[in-house]
Amino acid sequence: MTADPTPSPATSAPAARRWFALALGVAVAILVAVGAFNAYIDPFQQFRIATRYPPRYYTSLHRYIAPGLAKNAAYDTLLTGSSIVENTRNDTIGRTCGGVGLNVAMPALTGYEQGLILRTALAARRLKRAIVVLDFTGFGGAPGARHPLAGPLPTYLYDRNPFNDFPYLLSWGVLVRSWRIVEADASERFRTDAAAPWWWADQKRFARSEVLRHLDPRDLNAQFPQPTLEIEAMRVSFARNILPVLEGHPQTEFDLVWPPYSIIVWGDYVQRRQLDVTLAFKRYVFEATRELANVHIIDLQGVAEVTHNLDLYTDLYHFAPSINDWLIDAACHDRHRVRADNVDALGAALRAQALAFDPAELEPK
Amino acid sequence: MLFNSYDYLLWFLPAALIVFFALGRRPLAAQAWLTVASLVFYGWWNPWHLPLILGSIAVNFAVARALQRGAGRAILAFGIAANLAVLGVFKYADFLVANVARLTSETPRLLHLALPLGISFFTFTQIAYLVDVYRRKAREPVLVNYALFVTFFPHLLAGPILHHSEMMPQFAEATNKRPQAANLASGLFLLTIGLMKKVLLADTFAPIADAGFGAPAALSAPAAWIAVLAYTMQIYFDFSGYTDMALGAARMFNIRMPINFDSPYRATDIREFWHRWHMTLSRFLREYLYIPLGGNRNGEWRTATNVLATFLLGGLWHGAAWTFVLWGFLHGLAMIVCRAWQRGGMALPRPFAWALTFLFVTVSWVFFRATSADDAFSMLRAMAGIDAAPAAQTLAWLDSVEATLAGMLSVPPSWTLVPAAIGLAIVWRRANSNALVQRFEPTLANGALTALALPLCVLQLARVTPFLYFNF
Numbered sequence: 001m002t003a004d005p006t007p008s009p010a011t012s013a014p015a016a017r018r019w020f021a022l023a024l025g026v027a028v029a030i031l032v033a034v035g036a037f038n039a040y041i042d043p044f045q046q047f048r049i050a051t052r053y054p055p056r057y058y059t060s061l062h063r064y065i066a067p068g069l070a071k072n073a074a075y076d077t078l079l080t081g082s083s084i085v086e087n088t089r090n091d092t093i094g095r096t097c098g099g100v101g102l103n104v105a106m107p108a109l110t111g112y113e114q115g116l117i118l119r120t121a122l123a124a125r126r127l128k129r130a131i132v133v134l135d136f137t138g139f140g141g142a143p144g145a146r147h148p149l150a151g152p153l154p155t156y157l158y159d160r161n162p163f164n165d166f167p168y169l170l171s172w173g174v175l176v177r178s179w180r181i182v183e184a185d186a187s188e189r190f191r192t193d194a195a196a197p198w199w200w201a202d203q204k205r206f207a208r209s210e211v212l213r214h215l216d217p218r219d220l221n222a223q224f225p226q227p228t229l230e231i232e233a234m235r236v237s238f239a240r241n242i243l244p245v246l247e248g249h250p251q252t253e254f255d256l257v258w259p260p261y262s263i264i265v266w267g268d269y270v271q272r273r274q275l276d277v278t279l280a281f282k283r284y285v286f287e288a289t290r291e292l293a294n295v296h297i298i299d300l301q302g303v304a305e306v307t308h309n310l311d312l313y314t315d316l317y318h319f320a321p322s323i324n325d326w327l328i329d330a331a332c333h334d335r336h337r338v339r340a341d342n343v344d345a346l347g348a349a350l351r352a353q354a355l356a357f358d359p360a361e362l363e364p365k
Numbered sequence: 366m367l368f369n370s371y372d373y374l375l376w377f378l379p380a381a382l383i384v385f386f387a388l389g390r391r392p393l394a395a396q397a398w399l400t401v402a403s404l405v406f407y408g409w410w411n412p413w414h415l416p417l418i419l420g421s422i423a424v425n426f427a428v429a430r431a432l433q434r435g436a437g438r439a440i441l442a443f444g445i446a447a448n449l450a451v452l453g454v455f456k457y458a459d460f461l462v463a464n465v466a467r468l469t470s471e472t473p474r475l476l477h478l479a480l481p482l483g484i485s486f487f488t489f490t491q492i493a494y495l496v497d498v499y500r501r502k503a504r505e506p507v508l509v510n511y512a513l514f515v516t517f518f519p520h521l522l523a524g525p526i527l528h529h530s531e532m533m534p535q536f537a538e539a540t541n542k543r544p545q546a547a548n549l550a551s552g553l554f555l556l557t558i559g560l561m562k563k564v565l566l567a568d569t570f571a572p573i574a575d576a577g578f579g580a581p582a583a584l585s586a587p588a589a590w591i592a593v594l595a596y597t598m599q600i601y602f603d604f605s606g607y608t609d610m611a612l613g614a615a616r617m618f619n620i621r622m623p624i625n626f627d628s629p630y631r632a633t634d635i636r637e638f639w640h641r642w643h644m645t646l647s648r649f650l651r652e653y654l655y656i657p658l659g660g661n662r663n664g665e666w667r668t669a670t671n672v673l674a675t676f677l678l679g680g681l682w683h684g685a686a687w688t689f690v691l692w693g694f695l696h697g698l699a700m701i702v703c704r705a706w707q708r709g710g711m712a713l714p715r716p717f718a719w720a721l722t723f724l725f726v727t728v729s730w731v732f733f734r735a736t737s738a739d740d741a742f743s744m745l746r747a748m749a750g751i752d753a754a755p756a757a758q759t760l761a762w763l764d765s766v767e768a769t770l771a772g773m774l775s776v777p778p779s780w781t782l783v784p785a786a787i788g789l790a791i792v793w794r795r796a797n798s799n800a801l802v803q804r805f806e807p808t809l810a811n812g813a814l815t816a817l818a819l820p821l822c823v824l825q826l827a828r829v830t831p832f833l834y835f836n837f
Binding site: 018168 | 549812
């Protein structure tokens with residue numbers, strides 16, 4: 001076996017020492033300069049809310065920017081949910097709920113990520129209210145499960161440990177975005193409206209025809225394939241990711257919201273035999289939180305005037321901004337609240353709606 | 366802790382070096398420090414695995430002491446069995462349970478044990494040590510020295526697999542506890558080359574391979590070949606880059622470890638490939654498995670059986686799955702064919718021999734990378750154009766892969782070809798990292814390369830990865 005070869009004996013110690021010191025010194029100097037530059041520009045607002053330049057809310061980098069907002073923005077009411085709540089304005093939250101709102105929505109959010117952003121926000125400040133919009137799919141899989149397309153989660157941005165800032169400060173991707181801010185280069189898609197950082201409703205059409213486009217009534221799951229859910233995994237995920245947050249912050253009011261998917265989603269659950277598991281999960285969440293005085297459950301899934309009106313949707317899951325506003329209003333004014341005396345009736349009514357829905361009605365006439 | 370991490374590069378390695386050399390006048394203290402640092406390195410990911418490696422060291426040291434005092438073959442057998450039992454429980458138990466359950470049509474009750482990092486490496490290192498002690502080729506009376514030999518962090522997670530005889534004299538050498546500028550400089554240079562291979566090349570080829578192996582049945586034939594070639598590059602740059610980082614770090618501590626890769630893709634037959642690829646594993650398997658099985662001493666048929674057994678177990682060593690066994694079987698078979706061919710005295714033209722070897726190695730990687738035998742055969746079918754997507758879809762597939770890469774690297778899409786071009790040049794260029802470090806001189810050119818490449822690699826450790834959920 002050949003050993004790691006010895007360098008040429010001609011290498012003199014002083015020359016090697018000088019080489020080592022210079023090479024390492026220049027490398028360290030470059031890293032220090034990049035770190036300082038990234039800290040100064042702070043493109044993802046991890047140290048301060050951007051004031052020296054119009055903030056950039058990149059449309060595909062929610063997971064990098066949201067923790068910075070959660071740590072540094074001034075707010076007392078937090079909204080967390082998946083892409084279905086991205087069209088909620090911060091000022092709407094504040095006006096409706098009587099405070100200062102912050103929307104930290106993330107597309108394809110999972111229970112793990114929802115728990116993480118809640119803990120990040122609650123570690124940074126005392127919240128008056130947190131509106132937690134729950135998605136069934138987010139609680140499928142293991143407690144730490146994440147969407148396969150979501151890329152690596154930058155967990156180093158979700159804490160206050162300064163030693164964990166190196167991956168942010170010493171990152172080529174961050175450097176490129178810092179430089180683009182200095183250069184006023186707008187080649188990457190982003191928004192600058194701090195009141196509606198994740199808004200995309202202006203790029204979509206909300207209409208029945210839009211919902212039915214690409215939809216196969218015989219396989220409603222085909223358009224946005226969702227995994228099969230198992231109740232035990234969902235329970236474990238909720239118990240590990242969300243419940244400790246609710247229990248650990250009794251001074252914060254938590255509104256757990258079941259969002260108003262279109263009735264087609266319930267048709268899909270019937271098609272895929274997922275109706276029982278989703279209703280069982282809703283029941284579990286109610287039972288798990290019924291003793292917590294600071295937790296309210298708001299259920300908008302059985303409101304037929306909304307869920308059956310496909311003109312309010314752009315696809316089977318995503319609804320129009322007016323429904324986002326209605327959701328915030330319901331959460332903050334305790335409308336459609338689930339209580340011990342109506343939980344069974346709400347579940348039964350939703351089951352009846354789901355079973356009564358006939359996907360064949362969606363076929364073009 | 367991984368070599369390609371901020372923790373390792375920014376504080377662990379500098380701190381380990383500074384304190385080690387600060388303690389240089391007290392050799393035992395320096396070695397104890399290096400052992401403790403190595404255990405911190407090992408436990409960083411999961412401290413619960415520390416008792417396992419400490420227990421393994423204690424038992425093997427005790428067995429070795431018994432062998433040094435004249436204990437017989439039974440104690441050696443106990444030591445080897447204990448090592449294999451640990452490896453079996455953590456690495457192979459679920460594989461065994463799942464296969465038994467499949468045969469009996471019962472639901473498998475899997476253990477789901479987390480695989481301790483580097484368990485295959487530190488287990489094999491210690492088995493080799495016990496055998497050498499039994500053969501009176503090795504002897505180590507000091508526990509700290511032995512613990513350092515096993516845990517020395519540059520080799521702990523991914524090799525090279527070390528011989529006691531090549532390491533202990535170096536650990537014992539007092540002058541190795543003093544900083545030596547030539548080793549610091551050439552070590553930093555080698556570490557930087559390794560980091561470039563890993564971060565700039567392997568991690569750039571990875572998404573192309575992942576995209577292909579993630580859905581092999583949906584690929585066109587050209588896309589399937591591109592994905593497999595990307596994996597061929599990824600695995601080489603990943604493993605050899607990691608090895609270069611290991612050798613570079615060890616060298617900074619004035620320790621020379623055996624080289625593990627020597628431009629394997631330039632091999633012109635499969636025997637040469639195994640003399641150039643993961644060389645210390647080849648050495649281990651040859652000395653502690655193939656030769657004890659009889660080697661080539663008992664006729665052609667028995668030799669072929671021994672070769673096949675060695676490669677089957679070598680395949681299984683890489684992972685507890687039938688795909689690895691199949692991969693080992695293919696290489697064992699190729700070795701037998703190659704051996705027979707060469708005994709027949711038939712020589713192929715060199716370019717043809719190279720192409721055939723590279724093609725075989727590339728195709729066999731399909732079994733190494735695929736997550737199941739079904740996926741492996743899907744990929745092979747796609748490569749052969751059987752049930753494959755139309756070739757016209759290749760460009761669309763490439764566009765989506767290019768967009769993923771461009772987003773990940775934060776560079777314009779056309780730049781994503783640069784790492785591929787550099788990678789190919791490195792694979793077929795004459796001077797590999799071993800040669801570069803052998804003729805290392807502190808010049809302005811390699812100084813500039815190190816000074817620029819090192820920060821560039823560090824800046825690529827944490828990539829800003831856009832969310833690729835196309836609708837929203």
